[in-house]
Amino acid sequence: MTQALLYGVFGIALFGIGLFGVLAIAHVVKKILAINICGVGVFMVFIANASSGAAPDFVPHAMVLTGIVVAVAGTAMALSLVVRINALEKPEEDA
Amino acid sequence: MFNNMTLSDSAKQEADLPGCVLLIVGMVVVAACFFLAMSLVQFQPTDQPLVTLVASNLEQSGVENPVTAVLLNFRSYDTLLEVAVLLIVALAVMPFSLQDTRLPFIKVSEPIERSLVLEAFLRWLLPAIVVTSGYLLWTGAALPGGAFQAGALLAGAGILLLLAGHHSFNFNALAARLLLVVGLAMFLLVGAGVVLSSGIALAYPVAMAGTLILVIEVAATITIAAVLVLLFCALQIEPLGPQPNRVEKEKHL
Amino acid sequence: MISGELFIDLLLGIGALVTAILCLTAKDLFQAILLFISMGLLVTLAWVRLGAWDVAIAEAAIGAGLTGALLIATRRQLNQ
Numbered sequence: 001m002t003q004a005l006l007y008g009v010f011g012i013a014l015f016g017i018g019l020f021g022v023l024a025i026a027h028v029v030k031k032i033l034a035i036n037i038c039g040v041g042v043f044m045v046f047i048a049n050a051s052s053g054a055a056p057d058f059v060p061h062a063m064v065l066t067g068i069v070v071a072v073a074g075t076a077m078a079l080s081l082v083v084r085i086n087a088l089e090k091p092e093e094d095a
Numbered sequence: 096m097f098n099n100m101t102l103s104d105s106a107k108q109e110a111d112l113p114g115c116v117l118l119i120v121g122m123v124v125v126a127a128c129f130f131l132a133m134s135l136v137q138f139q140p141t142d143q144p145l146v147t148l149v150a151s152n153l154e155q156s157g158v159e160n161p162v163t164a165v166l167l168n169f170r171s172y173d174t175l176l177e178v179a180v181l182l183i184v185a186l187a188v189m190p191f192s193l194q195d196t197r198l199p200f201i202k203v204s205e206p207i208e209r210s211l212v213l214e215a216f217l218r219w220l221l222p223a224i225v226v227t228s229g230y231l232l233w234t235g236a237a238l239p240g241g242a243f244q245a246g247a248l249l250a251g252a253g254i255l256l257l258l259a260g261h262h263s264f265n266f267n268a269l270a271a272r273l274l275l276v277v278g279l280a281m282f283l284l285v286g287a288g289v290v291l292s293s294g295i296a297l298a299y300p301v302a303m304a305g306t307l308i309l310v311i312e313v314a315a316t317i318t319i320a321a322v323l324v325l326l327f328c329a330l331q332i333e334p335l336g337p338q339p340n341r342v343e344k345e346k347h348l
Numbered sequence: 349m350i351s352g353e354l355f356i357d358l359l360l361g362i363g364a365l366v367t368a369i370l371c372l373t374a375k376d377l378f379q380a381i382l383l384f385i386s387m388g389l390l391v392t393l394a395w396v397r398l399g400a401w402d403v404a405i406a407e408a409a410i411g412a413g414l415t416g417a418l419l420i421a422t423r424r425q426l427n428q
């Protein structure tokens with residue numbers, strides 16, 4: 001069992017954990033965490049495959065780098081929506 | 096997806112779905128992962144054309160770090176679109192701030208709660224972070240590093256500055272808007288400018304590639320840092336809705 | 349018999365999996381956020397083991413640092 005294969009399987013397992021979390025957890029912020037875990041799993045499969053050859057493949061590295069920044073941007077947008085939904089729901093509860 | 100989403104931080108969240116549904120979902124997910132893993136085990140990469148392509152063209156890219164070469168030269172469309180995505184996200188979270196456009200970008204005020212340890216620490220830490228960020232940006236041409244890492248580090252410095260409480264940013268100011276768009280603008284400008292010499296957008300002339308990439312990277316670093324700080328600010332708002340209500344409540348009281 | 353290096357990989361991978369599971373099963377949101385940050389750090393080490401230094405630096409700065417700051421800021425807003 002090689003290093004690349006090991007990390008590839010771990011990446012798929014992380015993706016599975018994240019996917020289950022997205023489907024099963026009701027708390028919205030935790031759903032966002034689960035989506036992020038999904039993303040980390042995908043990145044891990046990418047990087048593991050990139051290191052499977054004799055020389056490392058740098059194109060997936062660059063793609064994952066782009067992916068990490070886009071993921072944090074998406075997460076921040078989702079979180080700002082959560083904060084705003086929360087702000088809009090609160091006064092109704094008070095009334 | 097299947098259940099009612101909630102924001103409450105209570106323990107009942109796990110009990111929302113019936114056990115049998117959870118079991119079915121779990122089995123489907125496990126089966127999908129199993130098939131993915133099987134296909135991964137059977138997957139035999141024959142040859143990697145991209146590896147030889149990157150290695151043989153590295154000299155023409157203007158930088159020595161292959162990842163930076165891929166990001167800003169070979170596949171620069173990806174990075175261009177990524178900076179555009181960041182700008183779109185920034186625009187999406189912008190409406191939170193109803194501050195005046197004419198106010199300055201950085202506002203200095205007396206903090207409500209002073210944290211002396213944090214302030215003293217930041218006096219040492221912030222310059223060091225800025226210098227490290229510049230180093231990461233510069234070294235990105237030859238060693239691991241580059242615009243994303245430098246921008247993220249700079250954004251960390253900005254967030255720490257915000258947490259100290261002395262400063263606040265007004266992202267509606269003209270200077271802030273310039274910071275938010277300078278990365279994309281510079282990328283597009285350079286990408287369109289090289290058409291004059293090479294005839295293809297974003298295909299840099301070999302002699303100037305290193306300089307052009309550095310110019311783009313500096314602008315992209317500033318934009319990435321500004322957008323990430325803006326995203327943090329967007330979460331810091333006083334709730335939008337209740338503000339008029341609060342005034343009413345005070346009147347009632 | 350597995351070699352020492354593969355053992356480290358195994359440890360890192362299992363650590364990332366366990367922190368991910370704990371993160372999603374944690375009752376308290378703050379606990380979940382901290383476990384998510386620690387998973388990010390473990391994954392950073394995995395990137396280093398796979399030779400992806402650029403990705404490791406970005407993950408340490410963004411995945412572990414900034415995302416954590418964003419999540420904690422969100423939690424503070426939710427608790428107000």
